[in-house]
Ligand SMILES: *[C@@H]1O[C@H](CO)[C@@H](O)[C@H](O)[C@H]1NC(C)=O
């Protein structure tokens with residue numbers, strides 16, 4: 001085992017960022033850049049050749065991809081890889097060091113979600129949609145994004161575990177041009193809507209907890225509890 005070392009990481013992004021990072025070697029702690037993992041890279045990972053250090057590998061992935069969940073380097077072939085797509089068959093080669101994003105922040109709970117992990121936080125303070133979104137974004141995430149039945153199931157159980165009351169909870173959804181969109185501008189991939197509303201002012205999405213659960217549109221100025229979500233991934237530029 002190598003000892004942890006402190007490095008200055010220069011990322012070629014715009015604007016140029018100088019980040020001092022505590023690199024680390026497997027033990028969770030504070031402010032880690034990444035933690036070593038046992039996960040093997042697959043053919044779905046993008047390969048970049050001739051990378052001298054793990055750190056340069058990380059910087060190369062950051063520069064190339066907006067989001068990736070794992071990176072690593074084969075110290076024999078100097079091959080660096082960045083993994084952002086669902087895993088496939090294993091990548092040949094034996095000397096891989098792989099690294100994943102640090103665990104969820106303390107106030108979040110972590111859940112397995114496909115090949116990625118997600119972090120959820122229930123906030124019982126009543127806020128408007130823009131305020132709630134901003135709180136989640138300050139954490140490095142956003143309002144929860146319901147993109148599958150599985151995510152909806154986790155979300156519902158998470159809310160039920162967080163409060164016994166029947167509550168309305170903000171989640172990501174903006175009604176525009178007769179379509180519901182996530183914040184990144186893509187249309188919803190999954191809907192928990194129970195009936196569409198024709199009231200155009202009810203253009204933000206809430207979910208109601210409890211036995212008659214489901215989602216509906218509400219005015220953005222309404223005060224609701226909310227659930228924040230962070231994907232356990234690296235975010236480049
Ligand atoms: C809800 O609580 C139960 C019992 O503690 C636990 O088994 C389950 O994993 C929790 N679910 C979520 C989504 O947190």
Ligand SMILES: *[C@@H]1O[C@H](CO)[C@@H](O)[C@H](O)[C@H]1NC(C)=O
Pocket residue numbers: 160161162163164
């Ligand atoms: C819900 O109610 C049960 C039983 O009264 C209690 O044990 C549990 O702590 C409550 N959960 C929350 C989140 O309030």
Ligand SMILES: *[C@@H]1O[C@H](CO)[C@@H](O)[C@H](O)[C@H]1NC(C)=O
Pocket residue numbers: 177
């Ligand atoms: C609204 O949606 C329709 C059909 O999906 C599309 O053709 C149109 O360009 C959209 N308008 C705007 C302003 O986005």
Ligand SMILES: *[C@@H]1O[C@H](CO)[C@@H](O)[C@H](O)[C@H]1NC(C)=O
Pocket residue numbers: 195196197198
């Ligand atoms: C939406 O408006 C149309 C036309 O006024 C009406 O026929 C339809 O029933 C309305 N839908 C809902 C869900 O209120």
Ligand SMILES: *[C@@H]1O[C@H](CO)[C@@H](O)[C@H](O)[C@H]1NC(C)=O
Pocket residue numbers: 164165166209210211
């Ligand atoms: C859901 O239904 C069950 C059984 O009908 C009931 O005991 C429970 O209190 C209900 N929960 C809520 C949140 O309404």
